Amino acid sequence: MKNVARKILPALPLVVLPLGGLSARTEAPLVIDRETGHYGDLSYDALTDRGLSWQERRQLFGGETVDYGELTDGERGAGQKELDTLLARIEVRESQKWADPALLHRIEAEIVTWLDGQIEPVTAIHSYTGEDVQRLRNAAVGFFRAYEIFGGKKHLDAGLKCADLILGSQWPRGHWPWPGKGDRFIRIQDGYTTRPFWIMLYAYKLSGDKKYLESAVRCADVLLSIRRPGGGWGDQWAFGGGRSGNTGVYHGTSFNDGATNDPFQIMVMAYHLTGDKKYIDRLHEIGEFIARARMGEEPVVGWCEQYNDEARPVRARQYEIELPYPRALTRGVGPLLIWLYLMDGDEAHMDLLRRAYAWHEQVRQKELNPESLAQWKALARAWSPSHHTLTGNYLMEYRPGWPDAWLPDGSNWGRVLGFKMMAWNPLTVEQKKRYGNLVDHTWPPVTELAELARTHQPPPRGHNMYVHCHSGIGNSLSEIRRALLEHKRGGRAGMLNYYTHPTRYTADQYLQVRIHAAQRVLNMRNRRLAFPYTGRPGYTGMSTAEHFGFVSAKGRWYGDPDTKWGAAFQTVYPSRSTIWYQWQLVYDAKLARGRIDADAAARGGRGLESVAMHTHLDSWDVLGEWGMACHEMKNYFDVPIGKK
Numbered sequence: 001m002k003n004v005a006r007k008i009l010p011a012l013p014l015v016v017l018p019l020g021g022l023s024a025r026t027e028a029p030l031v032i033d034r035e036t037g038h039y040g041d042l043s044y045d046a047l048t049d050r051g052l053s054w055q056e057r058r059q060l061f062g063g064e065t066v067d068y069g070e071l072t073d074g075e076r077g078a079g080q081k082e083l084d085t086l087l088a089r090i091e092v093r094e095s096q097k098w099a100d101p102a103l104l105h106r107i108e109a110e111i112v113t114w115l116d117g118q119i120e121p122v123t124a125i126h127s128y129t130g131e132d133v134q135r136l137r138n139a140a141v142g143f144f145r146a147y148e149i150f151g152g153k154k155h156l157d158a159g160l161k162c163a164d165l166i167l168g169s170q171w172p173r174g175h176w177p178w179p180g181k182g183d184r185f186i187r188i189q190d191g192y193t194t195r196p197f198w199i200m201l202y203a204y205k206l207s208g209d210k211k212y213l214e215s216a217v218r219c220a221d222v223l224l225s226i227r228r229p230g231g232g233w234g235d236q237w238a239f240g241g242g243r244s245g246n247t248g249v250y251h252g253t254s255f256n257d258g259a260t261n262d263p264f265q266i267m268v269m270a271y272h273l274t275g276d277k278k279y280i281d282r283l284h285e286i287g288e289f290i291a292r293a294r295m296g297e298e299p300v301v302g303w304c305e306q307y308n309d310e311a312r313p314v315r316a317r318q319y320e321i322e323l324p325y326p327r328a329l330t331r332g333v334g335p336l337l338i339w340l341y342l343m344d345g346d347e348a349h350m351d352l353l354r355r356a357y358a359w360h361e362q363v364r365q366k367e368l369n370p371e372s373l374a375q376w377k378a379l380a381r382a383w384s385p386s387h388h389t390l391t392g393n394y395l396m397e398y399r400p401g402w403p404d405a406w407l408p409d410g411s412n413w414g415r416v417l418g419f420k421m422m423a424w425n426p427l428t429v430e431q432k433k434r435y436g437n438l439v440d441h442t443w444p445p446v447t448e449l450a451e452l453a454r455t456h457q458p459p460p461r462g463h464n465m466y467v468h469c470h471s472g473i474g475n476s477l478s479e480i481r482r483a484l485l486e487h488k489r490g491g492r493a494g495m496l497n498y499y500t501h502p503t504r505y506t507a508d509q510y511l512q513v514r515i516h517a518a519q520r521v522l523n524m525r526n527r528r529l530a531f532p533y534t535g536r537p538g539y540t541g542m543s544t545a546e547h548f549g550f551v552s553a554k555g556r557w558y559g560d561p562d563t564k565w566g567a568a569f570q571t572v573y574p575s576r577s578t579i580w581y582q583w584q585l586v587y588d589a590k591l592a593r594g595r596i597d598a599d600a601a602a603r604g605g606r607g608l609e610s611v612a613m614h615t616h617l618d619s620w621d622v623l624g625e626w627g628m629a630c631h632e633m634k635n636y637f638d639v640p641i642g643k644k
Contacts, residue, residue: 027048027050028046028048028050029048029050029051029052030042030046030047030048030051030052030060033368035370036368036369036370036373038368039060040365040368041365042060042361042364042481043358043361044354044357044358044484044488047481047484047485047488048485049061049485059478060478060481061478061481061482061485062478062479062481062482063618063621063624064618064619065498065499065501065606065618065619066516066619066620067497067501068505068508068509068512068513069508069509070506070508070509071508071511071512076508076511079511079512079515080511082515083511083514083515083518083592086515086518086519086521086522086592087518087592087593089522090104090518090521090522090589090592090593093522100527100531103527103530103531103532103585104521104585104586104589106532107530107532107542107582107585107586108150108586110532110534110541110542110543110582111146111150111542111582111583111586112150112152113543114542114543114545115142115143115146115150115155116154118139118142118158118547118548119143119154119155119158122135122136122139122143122158122161122162122548123158123161123162125162125165126165127165128165128166128168128169128176128177129177129179130179133179134549135547135548136162136165136166137162137166137191137195137196137199138547138548138549139158139159139162139547139548140159140162140163140166140199140202140203141159141199141202141548141626142159142548143155143156143158143159143162143548144156144159144202144203144206145622145623145626146159147159147206148206148600149583149586149587149590149596149622156206156207159203159206160203160206160207162199163199163200163202163203163212166196166199166200167200167203167211167212167215170196170215170218170219171183173186173218173222173239174218174219174220174221174222174223175192175193175219175222175223176192176193176196176219177192178192178236178244181244183239184238184239184240184242185236185237185238185239185244186222186226186236186237186238186239187235187236187244187246187248188223188233188234188235188236188237188254188258188259188262188263189235189236189248189254189256189257189258189259189262190257190258191258191262193219193222193223194219194223194258194262194263194265194266196215196219197216197219197220197266197269198626198627198630200212200213200215200216200219201213201216201269201273201627201630201631202626202630204216204630205630205631213273216270216273217270217273217274219266220266220267220269220270220279223263223266223267224267224270224278224279227263227282228251228252228253228309229309230253230285230286230288230289230292230307230309230311231253231282231283231284231285231286231287231288231289232253232254232255232259232260232264232286232289233253233254233259233260233263233264234248234249234250234251234252234253234254234259235247235248235249235250235254235256235257235259235306235316236248236249236250237250238250247316247317248306248316248317249306249307249308249314249316251308251309252306252307252308252309252314253286253289253293253306253307253309253311254305254306254307254316255303255305255306255328255331255332255333256305256306256316256320256328256331256332257331258331260286260332260336261331261332261335261336264283264286264336264339264608265608265627265628267279267280267283268280268283268339268608268636268639269628269631269636271639272631272633272636272639273631277640280639280640280641281641283340283343283639283641283642284340284344284641284642286336286340287336287337287340287344287346287348287349289307289311290303290333290336290337290352291348291352292311293307293311293313294352295313295323295324295408296324296359296408296409296410297408297409297410299355299358299359299362299410300324300359300406300408300409300410301352301355301356301358301359302324302325302326302328302329302356302359302360302406303324303325303328303329303332303333304320304321304322304323304324304325304328305320305325305327305328305332306320315419318417318418318419319404319416319417319418320416321405321416321419321420321421321438322438323405323406323407323408323416323421323438324405324406324408325404325405326360326363326403326404326405327476329356329357329360329480330476330477330479330480331476333356334353334356334357334477334479334480335479335608335609337349337350337352337353338353338479338480338483338495339608339637340641341353341492341495342492342495342496342499342637343637343639343641344641344642345492350484350487353480353483353484354484357477357480357481357484359410360477362410363403363406363410363413372446374450375446375447375449375450376446376450378450378453378454379446379449379450379453379459381453382452382453382454382456383453383458383459403415403424404416404421405421407421407423407431407435407438407439408435409431409434411425411431412424412425412427412431412439413425414443417440418440420438420439420440420443421438421439421440422440422443423439423440423443423445424445424446425445425446426445427439427441443460444460479609482498483495483498486498496635496637498606499605499606499607499635499636499637500605500606500634500635501602501603501604501605501606501619501634502602502604502634503599503602503603503604503632503633503634504598504599504602505598505599505601505602506598507598509598509602510598510601513591513598513601513602513619514591514592514594515592516620517588517589517591517592517620518588518592520584520585520588520620521585521588521589521592526581526584526585526588527585529578529581530578530581530582530584530585532582539578540578540579541578541579541582542578542579542582542583545579580622580623583622583623584620584621584622584623587622588620588622603629603632604628604629604632604633604634604636605628605633605634605635605636606625606628607625607627607628607629607633607636608628608636608637609625609628
């Protein structure tokens with residue numbers, strides 16, 4: 001697909017121009033209700049990024065990918081002059097004696113010192129068990145990315161040592177150990193088997209050693225062998241029959257914790273790696289399964305998290321019940337519908353996604369009233385675990401419209417606990433008759449809970465608000481909003497333009513990339529967020545990190561910048577994402593100075609992104625979504641699913 005031509009602009013970030021459909025000039029800007037502090041309408045028809053700041057665009061729509069076109073002679077000359085000016089300004093900032101002298105040098109030194117200090121303790125690990133499992137995975141990715149950014153063979157060697165230990169722990173069938181279980185059992189969800197797949201590909205990309213590629217293919221093969229009749233995957237499997245003793249769906253399809261989405265991604269990648277259609281010949285069936293598994297009474301459109309092979313909902317765990325879950329859409333069904341549509345172009349996928357999004361938006365709007373918000377604020381102030389030390393805002397304030405689950409008729413959304421839904425609003429007699437087996441009738445409604453909080457009484461049953469408020473669920477809708485926005489403006493072509501990206505830049509593209517990297521380096525907010533406030537209470541930079549758990553630390557919340565929901569956009573320290581900003585600032589400086597070459601800077605398309613909760617692969621992300629970049633392609637969706 002031809003890139004959209006782009007002039008060099010002074011502001012960041014750029015957004016992809018619409019390819020067709022509704023013109024941005026005719027779109028009415030989104031409006032925040034001053035009384036509630038929330039957007040009044042985020043429906044499909046209202047979606048637009050017109051007039052939004054870059055922070056607002058990221059909060060609502062996730063990351064952004066910039067498409068760079070070819071330049072005229074005049075634009076090229078002006079661009080080179082602008083780049084020279086920006087680089088000179090960077091050097092001035094580095095040499096000044098006030099504010100942030102030698103900021104880039106200081107941050108890079110802190111990062112490298114920390115990395116060097118991690119080599120010995122990580123490479124001293126000799127078993128892929130217990131807490132070391134996650135440490136080894138994160139360390140492999142962290143060292144690999146460090147090698148790509150900073151060079152230094154010692155970081156590559158350390159990452160490969162981690163990868164070798166992970167590889168050596170792979171069972172002959174192709175899966176990886178499940179703590180406390182033998183090779184008869186395979187755990188799919190939570191990355192037990194799927195995350196090492198990507199690490200093997202990453203090791204293969206950087207080393208060229210085919211043993212890592214062979215390992216990844218074995219993993220794909222074992223996952224292929226246990227695909228369910230509906231086209232998805234369960235939470236786990238026992239070869240030869242029997243049960244593991246752990247919870248989760250065996251004979252069925254799960255949308256929980258990547259159980260289906262992660263193997264789906266791997267099947268697509270295995271096809272691209274091998275060209276063998278066996279990996280993708282039944283992927284279309286999951287779309288048919290999703291359509292059959294749809295839950296709710298009109299106009300409710302939702303899904304639960306686990307189903308049997310006949311697409312009937314089943315219980316898997318105490319807190320996962322046969323009710324429509326918002327996170328089933330945001331973490332499982334939504335991304336799958338997007339991926340399927342980009343592959344086969346069937347508008348039925350997008351129609352279903354729009355209907356589901358419409359219901360979720362209706363739920364959100366239903367609680368956007370001052371009285372309801374005040375009730376939840378009272379609960380947060382009395383029962384929330386903590387609050388922000390600088391702003392005083394309570395971290396668990398309710399995000400309107402994002403419950404754990406709701407009833408099939410769409411009412412009485414609440415929190416699922418102990419195989420019951422604790423309804424947040426009073427139940428009618430008819431609802432008690434229809435849903436009595438699903439609802440805890442003894443749980444007080446929000447109005448009564450708020451009164452308890454305001455009179456300084458403890459919460460019922462000793463539960464604090466954290467367990468009743470899965471407020472982060474709504475943040476995951478940003479990926480879906482972005483897909484719908486691009487579809488609205490440009491159809492499937494517009495969506496593909498957003499999801500694709502070159503694997504190498506032309507000279508003109510590279511010039512534009514360097515200009516925008518330099519602008520980010522000089523952006524005072526970026527510098528402030530990355531500033532090494534070492535020695536001061538609350539410092540959250542690289543030197544304070546214990547392990548490599550920061551790999552997915554970039555937040556992109558929709559909400560007030562001074563609360564948990566907007567913590568990634570804070571302008572004062574400490575920030576939850578300080579580590580990410582430090583890596584990013586150094587990376588951008590290297591890119592601006594031409595020390596990251598044109599091929600390395602262009603990491604390919606966004607691909608089949610993982611759960612859209614914290615990270616996205618933006619054009620400029622240094623620690624964003626890295627999995628698909630282990631095998632770089634412009635368009636990961638060129639896959640003939642459902643075709644013989």
